[in-house]
Amino acid sequence: MPTVPNPVLDLLTLRGTVTEAERLTARLRRLRVEGGQLAGLEVLPGQQVRVLVGGLTLRTYSIWCYDPSGAVELCVLDHAADGPGARWGRTVAPGEQVRLRRPEGTFTLRPGAAHHVFVGDETASVAFGAMLAALPDEAVVSGCVETATAGDRLPLAGADRLDWVLRGETSLPDAVRRLAPAPGGIAYVAGEARDVQAVRRVLREAGWDRRAVLTKPFWTPGKKGME
Secondary structure: OOOOOOHHHHHHOEEEEEEEEEEOOOOEEEEEEEOHHHOOOOOOOOOEEEEEEOOOEEEEEEEEEEEOOOEEEEEEEOOOOOOHHHHHHHHOOOOOEEEEOOOEOOOOOOOOOOOEEEEEEHHHHHHHHHHHHHOOOOOOEEEEEEEOOHHHOOOOOOHHHOEEEEEOOEOHHHHHHHHOOOOOOEEEEEEEHHHHHHHHHHHHHOOOOHHHEEEEEEEOOOOOOOO
């Protein structure tokens, strides 16, 4: 990160310092970034921030938790790749400065829905965590989350209301068919792009209105910048 004043970066980004770094799952690290510029932001559950890594490279991370006093928590997935985002996520440590953009994105919680269905993989579970934490205890929740191993499961609020599936044992579309969520609520579908589209088709075939299915493709195999 730059250590001298940079007017353009100062205009486009917020500054913070990594104060905590811990492993939450086999492949996910929680990073807490604190700073005065991070206080009082408007953050909706499910939004993301773009972080400068490796110089001027931007990588996007969902917000795991936000503290209005001035702290953003991210969960960074280790994809076993060697790109700038993967290297930063594995090695960044407390004390390091970070520049990040303001929270953004429309893949966010719809709190007034009759019921909420969450479908995705490890990359989606961070956003799901923020959404689930914001729901009241009486909210009707269901869904399917796919992980490579049981050790990749994030400690989500209401995790016992979700079906957890292992990659290779079943597909997300098949898991959704088995779940058979009734139309009338909101479905949040995120993760690998092809799975997202396949799950969306399953829900539409089951009678879900297209406007009730929110989708967010977080990654595509072989696409640069998605490591």
